[in-house]
Amino acid sequence: QQQVKQSPQSLIVQKGGIPIINCAYENTAFDYFPWYQQFPGKGPALLIAIRPDVSEKKEGRFTISFNKSAKQFSLHIMDSQPGDSATYFCAARETGYQKVTFGIGTKLQVIP
């Protein structure tokens, strides 16, 4: 059973659009929520991370929104560019456990 449910699995947007990737969780022991970006042929790399006591965090064109009561969080990419085409993983770290659980990933394609 997926502990972090991610959707959609794939997404196509036009340049300048705002793709949104959603994640949901049930485990209230999760205490940190990172997003990773993976380009073809490369390993994932940390993009941005948020704690559950913060409702929104921005880094450049990337924004995480967090809804603690709904146990949902999402990634928005403002003014998306073809160079943003990649697979994006949401993840969650569980307090007291030495692991990070990943979602299944969203393959994003930004077309010119």
Add this chain to the structure above:
Amino acid sequence: EAQVTQNPRYLITVTGKKLTVTCSQNMNHEYMSWYRQDPGLGLRQIYYSMNVEVTDKGDVPEGYKVSRKEKRNFPLILESPSPNQTSLYFCASSFSGRMYEQYFGPGTRLTVT
């Protein structure tokens, strides 16, 4: 340059032939981990290590072994590979208090026939 290296990058082998995938990091990270990536399943953790001589099972440890004799190295061993272990494997490392910020290697694509 701070990095995680894996070798080999590509490997084709046959069922039952023991193999080792090496992983090394130069960032003095305490925590190291192995993941496999499969379509529709995302990244699943195989084993992790909090420090030298300290290892533990992740979510999908069956058929794999690991060891951590040095801080910088964390090899993944498949004693008797099977076709269902065909996958893309990633090694990752981080400081022990910052496991949400893992640094990943470039990946090893393994095919078992």
